[in-house]
Amino acid sequence: MGFGVNLNFSQIIPSIPFILQGVGVTLKIVVFAALLGFVFGVILALCKIGRIKVLTWLADAYTSVFRGTPLVLQLMIIYFGLPQLIGFEIEAFPAAVIAFGLNSAAYISEIIRAGILAVDKGQREAAMALGVPYKRMMRDIILPQALKNILPALMNEFITLTKESAVVTVIGAMDIMRRAYIVGGQKYAYFEPLLIAGLIYYILVIILTLLGKAVEGRMRKSD
Amino acid sequence: MIKVVDLHKSFGKLEVLKGITTMIKQGEVVAIIGPSGSGKSTFLRCLNLLEEPTSGKIWIGDQEITNPKTNIMKVRQNVGMVFQHFHLFPHMTVLENLTYAPMKVKGMTKVDAEAKGLELLQKVGLAEKANEYPNRLSGGQKQRVAIARALAMSPDVMLFDEPTSALDPEMVKEVLEVMKSLAHTGMTMAIVTHEMGFAREVADRVLFLDGGQLVEDAPPSEFFSAPKSKRAQEFLEKML
Numbered sequence: 001m002g003f004g005v006n007l008n009f010s011q012i013i014p015s016i017p018f019i020l021q022g023v024g025v026t027l028k029i030v031v032f033a034a035l036l037g038f039v040f041g042v043i044l045a046l047c048k049i050g051r052i053k054v055l056t057w058l059a060d061a062y063t064s065v066f067r068g069t070p071l072v073l074q075l076m077i078i079y080f081g082l083p084q085l086i087g088f089e090i091e092a093f094p095a096a097v098i099a100f101g102l103n104s105a106a107y108i109s110e111i112i113r114a115g116i117l118a119v120d121k122g123q124r125e126a127a128m129a130l131g132v133p134y135k136r137m138m139r140d141i142i143l144p145q146a147l148k149n150i151l152p153a154l155m156n157e158f159i160t161l162t163k164e165s166a167v168v169t170v171i172g173a174m175d176i177m178r179r180a181y182i183v184g185g186q187k188y189a190y191f192e193p194l195l196i197a198g199l200i201y202y203i204l205v206i207i208l209t210l211l212g213k214a215v216e217g218r219m220r221k222s223d
Numbered sequence: 224m225i226k227v228v229d230l231h232k233s234f235g236k237l238e239v240l241k242g243i244t245t246m247i248k249q250g251e252v253v254a255i256i257g258p259s260g261s262g263k264s265t266f267l268r269c270l271n272l273l274e275e276p277t278s279g280k281i282w283i284g285d286q287e288i289t290n291p292k293t294n295i296m297k298v299r300q301n302v303g304m305v306f307q308h309f310h311l312f313p314h315m316t317v318l319e320n321l322t323y324a325p326m327k328v329k330g331m332t333k334v335d336a337e338a339k340g341l342e343l344l345q346k347v348g349l350a351e352k353a354n355e356y357p358n359r360l361s362g363g364q365k366q367r368v369a370i371a372r373a374l375a376m377s378p379d380v381m382l383f384d385e386p387t388s389a390l391d392p393e394m395v396k397e398v399l400e401v402m403k404s405l406a407h408t409g410m411t412m413a414i415v416t417h418e419m420g421f422a423r424e425v426a427d428r429v430l431f432l433d434g435g436q437l438v439e440d441a442p443p444s445e446f447f448s449a450p451k452s453k454r455a456q457e458f459l460e461k462m463l
Contacts, residue, residue: 122306122308123310125273125310126311129273130300130373130376131324131328132327144314145314223356223358
């Protein structure tokens with residue numbers, strides 16, 4: 001019959017709701033991992049710019065390790081490896097959140113550190129001169145200004161996180177990717193479900209991008 | 224009010240202050256002048272420990288701030304500072320800039336802090352800018368807000384670090400006017416400045432620093448008409 005394009009989306013249509021159910025799984029992992037990554041990333045960044053040498057060293061070492069090894073390895077170590085040490089199984093969902101969160105924190109801490117250092121040091125001095133304690137100064141004066149500057153970089157990190165979350169498929173979490181793969185196996189046709197998965201990821205990323213732009217616009221009101 | 228004894232400050236190997244001893248009395252307005260690099264800004268910044276002195280002692284009121292046991296945050300609440308580059312908080316409105324520290328540091332209620340803030344804005348002639356963001360203001364307006372922000376803490380002392388040096392010439396006057404009227408209220412003020420006319424008119428005393436040393440300490444009438452040291456004579460020749 002020769003060479004011909006042989007795509008048949010109609011056989012996949014009944015499976016689309018099944019794939020779409022993965023959106024919830026993916027989003028849940030991404031949202032929790034992003035929160036964990038952000039909070040931990042802020043803490044790491046504060047350690048890096050702080051005066052306590054041991055904390056600076058620990059935070060730098062942490063970043064170095066988590067940036068220097070593959071994410072899929074970190075995920076597999078937590079899901080498959082860790083139970084060997086702690087003696088009980090970890091579900092796929094928490095394992096994914098922990099792995100992505102810890103990994104993301106390393107990147108986010110560098111973004112935030114740079115953001116904090118980019119805030120004019122006069123801001124710090126003005127706050128100090130008013131008697132504002134360090135914690136308050138960071139929370140109310142420095143971090144809000146830093147966040148505004150690094151928002152595009154943070155959005156970038158969250159977008160990466162959303163896409164990279166597809167590697168949870170290796171530990172069997174039922175995310176978009178895994179579902180597409182399963183449908184492919186059932187129908188002996190991988191191209192169509194994978195294409196649909198790709199479209200879903202792309203739409204998620206576009207939504208995230210728009211969300212980021214909206215937040216950025218709101219933060220720019222003081223300009 | 225302020226007492227400084229044998230104040231030294233080094234940045235690495237560079238000794239910027241080489242033993243300064245002086246006093247500023249309650250209600251006194253002191254102009255600190257000198258060539259660039261003379262250590263005058265560093266001296267001022269030591270008075271609220273934005274710079275940590277290498278050695279020497281400083282008292283603000285009856286508190287020795289160079290004593291590590293002193294809670295410097297507490298002392299700073301009573302020592303207002305105005306910077307060359309204003310350093311207003313850009314993400315807060317003008318009024319929020321004024322109310323932030325009184326509310327968050329002193330625990331003032333929002334109502335009281337806003338009332339006080341508006342009153343101060345009125346005094347510096349910027350009441351109508353209360354809800355603007357700092358980026359919408361001119362340099363002179365920013366500096367007047369910065370002065371009001373420092374005053375919002377009801378300080379006993381005000382430090383001014385070259386408050387008009389970053390301003391366009393036509394805006395210098397409005398800031399000096401605000402400072403002048405503040406001086407008339409009896410506020411204790413230490414002002415690092417290049418505005419000789421202002422120092423002459425408003426200051427009770429002039430401290431002339433050169434090379435990290437206090438070279439002259441005299442009333443402006445004396446200092447400007449008959450400076451004793453050669454260094455001050457040379458400096459004034461260049462300035463006037």
